[in-house]
Amino acid sequence: MKKLGVKGVLIQAAEQGYITQLACQMPNCFCPVELGGACHFEPLTDDLSDWTSDWTPTHEHFPRSKREGGHRVVNNAVLAHRLCNRIGYSIEVDRPHAKDLARIEKAREEAIRR
Numbered sequence: 001m002k003k004l005g006v007k008g009v010l011i012q013a014a015e016q017g018y019i020t021q022l023a024c025q026m027p028n029c030f031c032p033v034e035l036g037g038a039c040h041f042e043p044l045t046d047d048l049s050d051w052t053s054d055w056t057p058t059h060e061h062f063p064r065s066k067r068e069g070g071h072r073v074v075n076n077a078v079l080a081h082r083l084c085n086r087i088g089y090s091i092e093v094d095r096p097h098a099k100d101l102a103r104i105e106k107a108r109e110e111a112i113r114r
Contacts, residue, residue: 022041030083034112057082
């Protein structure tokens, strides 16, 4: 994860054995198999434009969500793709997410073209 530019609680969670594999741990990972699926992550850099990448690693509050009072601590941390995290939240709060699903299809089509 360090090679991807991940810092903070996710690194600590991995060092302490809470995160044991470099894979999106959302209940539904939406990263296209054509890109590499749950194990595909794009690196973070100091360039703010990287934060717009759908497949960068992010922290997901689990097993206790932030909405339910969960904190950003090692025993409440799983690794997730930025977009999977966003869609998961949208599903939980019944927020529209059709545009996000369209981004996934676009990523799939681009990966197939390559």
